[in-house]
Amino acid sequence: MIERISYSNKAISEIQKENSDASEVGVNFRLSIRLGKRTFQPNDATFQDIKSSGNLGIISYKYLLKQLNSYFRIVNGYSSTILTNFDLDFDRVAAVKNLFDISLFNSNDYFYENLFSEEIRNNLQKDLPQYISEQVKPELYSMLVLGGLNNQRRLELLKLIENEVDNVYKNISEKCISDN
Numbered sequence: 001m002i003e004r005i006s007y008s009n010k011a012i013s014e015i016q017k018e019n020s021d022a023s024e025v026g027v028n029f030r031l032s033i034r035l036g037k038r039t040f041q042p043n044d045a046t047f048q049d050i051k052s053s054g055n056l057g058i059i060s061y062k063y064l065l066k067q068l069n070s071y072f073r074i075v076n077g078y079s080s081t082i083l084t085n086f087d088l089d090f091d092r093v094a095a096v097k098n099l100f101d102i103s104l105f106n107s108n109d110y111f112y113e114n115l116f117s118e119e120i121r122n123n124l125q126k127d128l129p130q131y132i133s134e135q136v137k138p139e140l141y142s143m144l145v146l147g148g149l150n151n152q153r154r155l156e157l158l159k160l161i162e163n164e165v166d167n168v169y170k171n172i173s174e175k176c177i178s179d180n
Contacts (some may be wrong), residue, residue: 001155007032008148012100020132025140032147033089039082039154040161044072061175071168078157081095085150090144098136 009030014020046070093099112121132140 002160006033007152008151010147012144015132015144022129022132025132029144032151039079041079042072042075064171064175067168067171075123075161075164078161082154082157085153089147089150093145
């Protein structure tokens with residue numbers, strides 16, 4: 001996540017320049033959203049099975065039961081927010097009228113090496129603009145800043161998820177140790 005924030009910052013810094021290198025913006029932008037749908041998804045299958053079977057009595061400590069319910073509700077909410085924010089980022093990209101304006105398809109990028117033939121990559125290199133045009137710059141600038149903000153928010157939400165996991169683990173561990 002820190003790496004994606006760094007790429008967001010690089011893309012924003014580049015677009016703030018007078019002659020923004022389209023290739024530089026495109027590569028850093030693409031890397032800033034890479035794997036954006038990845039988030040922590042708790043596996044609550046066992047807990048749901050216990051609840052649906054009516055066997056909640058096996059968890060004799062009511063505060064742990066409340067904490068587990070709260071944990072799954074909160075963590076699923078954070079994960080859902082992360083995915084929604086990514087979809088917003090993706091919608092902003094889809095709204096760009098011409099992705100060639102930001103060289104999102106940089107032909108020198110290793111990603112495209114095995115995807116396109118050398119001839120296609122060479123033609124792409126000729127067709128792509130060197131600099132971002134002033135007409136598209138404001139729209140791209142806005143998209144990059146909002147994407148950077150979403151990356152920062154994802155990091156905050158992932159830290160909150162981590163805190164929830166740590167708290168549940170700590171309380172369950174303490175209860176297991178005290179019962180032995």
